[in-house]
Amino acid sequence: GENVEQHPSTLSVQEGDSAVIKCTYSDSASNYFPWYKQELGKRPQLIIDIRSNVGEKKDQRIAVTLNKTAKHFSLHITETQPEDSAVYFCASHAYSGAGSYQLTFGKGTKLSVIP
Amino acid sequence: DARVTQTPRHKVTEMGQEVTMRCQPILGHNTVFWYRQTMMQGLELLAYFRNRAPLDDSGMPKDRFSAEMPDATLATLKIQPSEPRDSAVYFCASGRTSGGNTGELFFGEGSRLTVL
Numbered sequence: 238g239e240n241v242e243q244h245p246s247t248l249s250v251q252e253g254d255s256a257v258i259k260c261t262y263s264d265s266a267s268n269y270f271p272w273y274k275q276e277l278g279k280r281p282q283l284i285i286d287i288r289s290n291v292g293e294k295k296d297q298r299i300a301v302t303l304n305k306t307a308k309h310f311s312l313h314i315t316e317t318q319p320e321d322s323a324v325y326f327c328a329s330h331a332y333s334g335a336g337s338y339q340l341t342f343g344k345g346t347k348l349s350v351i352p
Numbered sequence: 353d354a355r356v357t358q359t360p361r362h363k364v365t366e367m368g369q370e371v372t373m374r375c376q377p378i379l380g381h382n383t384v385f386w387y388r389q390t391m392m393q394g395l396e397l398l399a400y401f402r403n404r405a406p407l408d409d410s411g412m413p414k415d416r417f418s419a420e421m422p423d424a425t426l427a428t429l430k431i432q433p434s435e436p437r438d439s440a441v442y443f444c445a446s447g448r449t450s451g452g453n454t455g456e457l458f459f460g461e462g463s464r465l466t467v468l
Binding site for chain 2: 268269271273279280281282283286326330338339340341342343344345
C-alpha cells in the first residue's frame, strides 16, 4: 500500500518568516495530494490540494509544489502569522486494491509561529 | 453549509463497556471514512465505505471493532468490549469519489472517547 512520510514533525518559525513542510509518497500512481490544517481541538480542514497533472498551485500565502519524478510534494507558507499555528497533514490518494482508492495521511507537522 | 455530523462529541466509559459512535455524512457523498487520532499515531484509517459497501477495514482490530453503514445517512463504529488503549478521538469523514478520482474529504468534529 501507499506510504507517506512527512517532515519535519515539529517546526517553529518567527512571525513573518516562511515555513516549508515536505512529504514523500511511494505509489507512482498516486494522483491527488491534499493538505489539511488542524487547529487544537478541532477537525482537520482542507487548505490546498494539487492533482498530478499540475506542478504548482498557489492560494494567497499558501503554495504547494509537486515533483512526480521524485515522488515528493511540499507545502509553503509565506509571511507566517500566529493563526497559522496548527498541525498540518499531507495526504496522498492512491489505489489500494479491490476497487478501493483511499487517502493515506502523513504523521503531521506541528507548526508554531512565534510572535 | 453542509457538514458531517458525529455523535457523541465526548464519551467517558469504563473498560469492558460497549461504545457506539455515529456519523451522518454530507448528503450526496458516496465515500465515508473512519479515522482514529492519537498523539502518537496521527490519523489512522480504521474503515472505508464507498456507496455503503465496506472496501477497506484492514486498519481496524476485528476482534472488538465493527463498522457498518445501514443506510446512506448513517455510519456507525462500534467497540465491544472497550479498552483503555481505545481512548482517542474518532473522526468520520465523507467525500465524493468517481472512478480513480476523489475530491475534498470533509471531517466531522470528532468523538473524543475516554475508556477508564
